[in-house]
Amino acid sequence: xxxxxxxxxxxxxxxxxxxxxxxxxxxxxxxxxxxxxxxxxxxxxxxxxxxxxxxxxxxxxxxxxxxxxxxxxxxxxxxxxxxxxxxxxxxxxxxxxxxxxxxxxxxxxxxxxxxxxxxxxxxxxxxxxxxxxxxxxxxxxxxxxxxxxxxxxxxxxxxxxxxxxxxxxxxxxxxxxxxxxxxxxxxxxxxxxxxxxxxxxxxxxxxxxxxxxxxxxxxxxxxxxxxxxxxxxxxxxxxxxxxxxxxxxxxxxxxxxxxxxxxxxxxxxxxxxxxxxxxxxxxxxxxxxxxxxxxxxxxxxxxxxxxxxxxxxxxxxxxxxxxxxxxxxxxxxxxxxxxxxxxxxxxx
Ligand SMILES: [Zn+2]
Ligand SMILES: [Zn+2]
Numbered sequence: 398x399x400x401x402x403x404x405x406x407x408x409x410x411x412x413x414x415x416x417x418x419x420x421x422x423x424x425x426x427x428x429x430x431x432x433x434x435x436x437x438x439x440x441x442x443x444x445x446x447x448x449x450x451x452x453x454x455x456x457x458x459x460x461x462x463x464x465x466x467x468x469x470x471x472x473x474x475x476x477x478x479x480x481x482x483x484x485x486x487x488x489x490x491x492x493x494x495x496x497x498x499x500x501x502x503x504x505x506x507x508x509x510x511x512x513x514x515x516x517x518x519x520x521x522x523x524x525x526x527x528x529x530x531x532x533x534x535x536x537x538x539x540x541x542x543x544x545x546x547x548x549x550x551x552x553x554x555x556x557x558x559x560x561x562x563x564x565x566x567x568x569x570x571x572x573x574x575x576x577x578x579x580x581x582x583x584x585x586x587x588x589x590x591x592x593x594x595x596x597x598x599x600x601x602x603x604x605x606x607x608x609x610x611x612x613x614x615x616x617x618x619x620x621x622x623x624x625x626x627x628x629x630x631x632x633x634x635x636x637x638x639x640x641x642x643x644x645x646x647x648x649x650x651x652x653x654x655x656x657x658x659x660x661x662x663x664x665x666x667x668x669x670x671x672x673x674x675x676x677x678x679x680x681x682x683x684x685x686x687x688x689x690x691x692x693x694x695x696x697x698x699x700x701x702x703x704x705x706x707x708x709x710x711x712x713x714x715x716x717x718x719x720x721x722x723x724x725x726x727x728x729x730x731x732x733x734x735x736x737x738x739x740x741x742x743x744x745x
Contacts, residue, residue, distance in 0.1 A: 408528035408724045410461040413451030416725040421460065424525065424533035429475030430494075432537035434467035434487060438550035439527045440715075440736045441728065442489070442558050443586035445517070447644060447667060449731045454669050455519055460526030461728075463489040463517035464557045466550035467532065468741040469541070478538045482744035485541040486556045486701065487534060488694035490515045491524055494539030504539065505693035528724050528737060542697040545705040552712055554736040555587065556701050560711060562691035563591030564700040566640045566663040571599040580636040580655055582629065582648040583608035583617065585667045587734045589642035590714050593620045595700070596640075598709045607633060607648065612716075613733065619713055636660065646672045656684055664688040 400406060400420045407421035424433060442464050447453040449461075469483040479485065491514035492504035499507050507514065510522060517526040525532050534540050544553060553560070566588075571577060579596045583589035583606055590613060596604045597620055606622035607629055608614050614624050625633060629643075629651035637660045639652040644667030653675065656662050659682075666688055679686070703709050717735035719727045724737045 405530040407460040407530070408462060408526060408728070410448060410457040410459055412457050413449065414729050415457075416449070416461070416728050418725060419458070421525070421529065424531050426471060426473050427533065428535065429473040430536050430538065431473045432469055432476055432479060432534045432541065433471040434485065434532050434534055434541075435470050435530065435742065436465040436467045436487070436527050436532060437484070437741050438554040438736055438738050439465035439721075440554040440734060443588050443642070443644075443665075443667065445728075446586050446731045449728060452644070459517075459519040460529055461517050462527035462529070463515055464555055464559065465527035466544060466554055466556065467527075468743055470531070470743060472537060476537045479541055479543075482741070484544045484550060484741065484744065486544060486553070486697050487516075487527060487532065488540050488542070488697065489558045490693045491522065492536060492540060492694065494536035499539070502692070502695045504695065505690055528721075528728075540694065542694065542701065545701065548701075548705050551715065551718055551736050551738050553701060553704055554715070555591075555711065555734070556697055556704075558691065559588050560591055560700045560704070561696040562665060563588050563642075564595050564703070565691055565696050566665060567592050567596040567601075567638070568599045570638050570661055570663070571596060571601055574637050576600060576602045577637040578602045579604045580633060580639045580652060581606045581617070581622070582639070582641045582643040582645075582652045583613055584610070584643035584645050584648055585665070586642075587714050588665050589613070589640065590616050590620065591711060592640045592642060593617045593622045594709050594711065595703075597621045598703065605633065605636070607651070616713055639663070641665065642667070644668065646670075650675070653679060653684060653686070656682070659683040659685070661685045662687070666690065
């Protein structure tokens with residue numbers, strides 16, 4: 398494709414199983430606190446896999462992707478923490494950095510922009526996608542996290558969303574209940590596997606993993622999980638902590654039935670239709686139920702540090718590493734965790 402100087406390539410989701418490079422306006426600095434970044438290691442969130450497979454209610458065309466490591470290319474004069482050549486995690490949400498929600502650590506629900514504003518989804522503002530050639534980052538000082546020196550961007554390509562989300566669903570809960578056994582309902586993709594990884598590293602007494610997919614089961618086994626293969630039964634024992642990353646109503650219900658009295662069920666979403674919850678049963682047992690998109694930016698640094706220190710290794714989950722140019726074909730197959738990579742320019 399030919400593109401002019403004021404254009405760039407944006408990886409565009411067209412329809413289930415169909416993606417293409419399309420020309421889009423090249424983003425420019427619009428405010429002193431903006432940065433322009435170039436994604437150098439981009440991956441799919443588990444939500445993107447569902448979109449590409451036609452299992453999520455988002456219709457193309459739109460620039461897809463909200464998970465990347467990027468190189469800072471240009472900063473406005475008001476940006477103080479970053480400069481060209483820095484390698485950074487780009488937070489998936491769009492946030493101003495100074496409203497009430499941003500101030501109290503909830504920039505994923507920033508009050509300044511349209512609710513839910515983020516990269517890579519339609520109808521939430523035109524922010525572009527993280528598989529594009531360039532990205533404009535607003536409020537750059539609070540919307541980027543530095544990648545520790547020497548850490549391979551491919552290894553932490555999911556450091557904006559799926560890694561910290563899995564961390565958040567497991568580690569703080571295990572600190573509150575040291576040694577607790579954990580149940581992870583898999584099926585959606587990488588988050589369930591990262592949850593197994595973090596739970597084991599955080600000292601869970603055991604992790605039980607339920608899924609139908611042999612490849613994902615093997616990965617969960619690699620991280621030390623006890624495996625339950627097949628569709629979810631009605632109940633799987635009793636666990637103080639259950640993580641639902643299944644995108645499947647029966648798995649979610651199995652998880653809820655399998656939680657201890659006053660236990661915690663964390664669901665990472667992927668449920669797009671209403672699910673009838675057994676609320677009376679949950680009431681009698683005292684079930685703490687959380688679902689949401691994750692904390693975003695404030696949750697990025699700690700799991701990144703766990704990877705940098707070698708406490709966890711997300712590498713086995715990444716099953717495809719390819720050139721950026723090959724993104725349309727690679728993503729069309731909806732692999733478990735593809736990383737599209739290219740070398741930095743400014744820090745090379
Ligand atoms: Zn996501
Ligand atoms: Zn805000």
